[in-house]
Amino acid sequence: xxxxxxxxxxxxxxxxxxxxxxxEKCLADTADFILNFASMECYGEDVPHVLAVDxxxxxRKLVEKLxxxxxxxxxxxxxxxxxxxYLGLRENHQQNNxxxxxxxxxxxxxxxMTGYELLQKIKESSWLKEVPVIIMSSENIPTRINECLEMxxxxxxxxxxxxxxxxxxxxxxxxxxxxxx
Amino acid sequence: MAAVVQLQRxxxxxxxxxYNEGYLDDQFxxxxxxxxxxxxxxxxxxxxxxxxxxxxxxNNLATALQQKTVDYKQVDSHVHQFKGSSSSIxxxxxxxxxxxxxxxxxEKNLEGCLRCLQQAKHEYILxxxxxxxxxxxxxxxxxxxxxxxxxx
Numbered sequence: 534x535x536x537x538x539x540x541x542x543x544x545x546x547x548x549x550x551x552x553x554x555x556x557e558k559c560l561a562d563t564a565d566f567i568l569n570f571a572s573m574e575c576y577g578e579d580v581p582h583v584l585a586v587d588x589x590x591x592x593r594k595l596v597e598k599l600x601x602x603x604x605x606x607x608x609x610x611x612x613x614x615x616x617x618x619y620l621g622l623r624e625n626h627q628q629n630n631x632x633x634x635x636x637x638x639x640x641x642x643x644x645x646m647t648g649y650e651l652l653q654k655i656k657e658s659s660w661l662k663e664v665p666v667i668i669m670s671s672e673n674i675p676t677r678i679n680e681c682l683e684m685x686x687x688x689x690x691x692x693x694x695x696x697x698x699x700x701x702x703x704x705x706x707x708x709x710x711x712x713x714x
Numbered sequence: 715m716a717a718v719v720q721l722q723r724x725x726x727x728x729x730x731x732x733y734n735e736g737y738l739d740d741q742f743x744x745x746x747x748x749x750x751x752x753x754x755x756x757x758x759x760x761x762x763x764x765x766x767x768x769x770x771x772x773n774n775l776a777t778a779l780q781q782k783t784v785d786y787k788q789v790d791s792h793v794h795q796f797k798g799s800s801s802s803i804x805x806x807x808x809x810x811x812x813x814x815x816x817x818x819x820x821e822k823n824l825e826g827c828l829r830c831l832q833q834a835k836h837e838y839i840l841x842x843x844x845x846x847x848x849x850x851x852x853x854x855x856x857x858x859x860x861x862x863x864x865x866x
Contacts, residue, residue, distance in 0.1 A: 591799040598748050598756060642794065671798050693738050693802040695744050 561633045564659045568614040582606045582632075586639035586651065587669070592692065596638065596669075605706075608632070611653075613639075613646030622658055626703075634664060636706055641670040641677065649681055657687045667702060669694065718860035725851045729865050732848070737841050742804030743865065761845055764803050768838050775831050779824070789827060791821035796834065807837045809819045 583605045585596045593609045600607045610616040617623060618640070621631015637655065639649040648668050655661045665687040668676065678689045687705060690698055749756040760773045771792050778789045797812035811834045818826030852862050 589795060589798050589802075590767060591760060591802050594760055594763060595745075595748075595802050598753065598760075603747055644791075650775075671801060692798065693741050693744075693804075695741070696747060 557605075580604060581635040581703075582608070583636045583638060584608050584610060584616060584619060584632075584634045586610045586613065586637065586643070588612055588640065588643045592617060592640065593658060596694055599694055599696065600638075600702075602696070603699050603703045605703070608634070612643055612649040613648075620655075622645060622654065622661060636665050636667065636687075636702070638667040638669060638702070641668050641681070642672075649684065651678075652681060652684050652686055659693070665705065667705075692696050716783055718855065719856045721789060721855045721858060722860055722863050725848075725855060726863050728851060729736060729825070732844055736845050737805050739804045739806040741802065745803060746865070758849055761803060761849075764799055764805070767799055768796065768808075768842075772831070772835055772838065775834075779827055779831060784822075784824060784827075786819045786822050786827075790816055793819060793834075800838075805838075805841045808834060811837050815836065 557617055575634065583600050585593065585600065585607055586609070587593045587596060590611075593611065597607045597609055608619065610619055616637070619632055619635075620634065637651075639648040639651055643651075648670075652666050652668065655666055663683070666685070667688045667690060668681045668686045669690045669692050671692040673691055681689055688702070690702075729738075745757050745760060753759075775789060775792050775796075778785060778792065793812050793815045797809055797816065800806075800808035800812065811830055815827065815830035815834060818830055855862055
């Protein structure tokens with residue numbers, strides 16, 4: 534009787550599964566790396582990445598275009614919760630898979646979480662608090678402006694935003710980077 | 715060639731009248747300045763979004779004001795949105811109505827709110843028609859081989 538010894542006898546179902554899981558993680562890491570690398574290639578490392586938060590669709594489109602015209606890479610979020618998720622901050626717990634941004638520009642009046650509350654959460658976070666935050670509002674209310682500046686907002690801007698406003702922002706970004714170095 | 719010049723002149727006259735009559739303000743010029751080769755339809759895209767958004771808001775406002783017990787906070791929230799988006803594209807007359815509308819919301823004045831809703835709708839339809847006419851003129855100029863004059 535011929536007994537055939539399977540050359541792969543040492544491989545169990547368990548080991549196949551754990552290998553597959555490891556392989557999947559490698560694939561995911563590689564994908565991440567490629568995406569980051571690709572975006573760096575497209576945008577270059579000197580291009581600031583701005584997160585723009587506004588619940589109004591038209592305003593989001595406008596601020597996105599304004600920033601892109603000033604050579605920024607832009608990500609938009611429609612509310613504070615989504616912004617925090619993007620930044621990797623969920624319920625005050627730091628999650629290391631958050632995306633890096635050089636500046637956050639947010640509307641003040643938003644349902645759920647106001648721009649002020651978003652600003653507060655960012656400034657309370659140990660790793661996000663250095664990111665400059667700009668608050669926008671259609672209403673010129675001095676107490677509101679002071680409140681935001683005191684909470685650490687870099688600037689307060691009146692809506693609707695114009696090209697000249699964004700030029701000021703861009704200037705701010707380069708200043709911040711110079712100071713950091 | 716003469717046709718293009720004629721169309722361009724029409725365009726300039728029409729645009730000027732829109733600014734003079736307060737239908738549009740400087741913010742519309744800002745939008746036009748943002749349009750470039752990388753985004754040649756930017757103005758039409760944003761304005762189309764505005765049209766869609768406005769129609770939704772006007773419907774929501776009508777519904778909110780028809781309730782047995784009117785939730786003025788909700789009404790105000792819609793008006794705030796409308797004020798914001800109209801201001802962002804430079805639809806000045808719509809924005810102005812929204813300002814008055816918000817005052818009536820604060821006062822919980824139903825009659826005032828209903829009047830403002832009618833006015834807002836009226837002004838919105840007017841500016842929508844004007845902008846559509848403007849875009850048609852632009853298309854005619856481009857199809858005739860001309861370029862859109864830049865308004866300063």
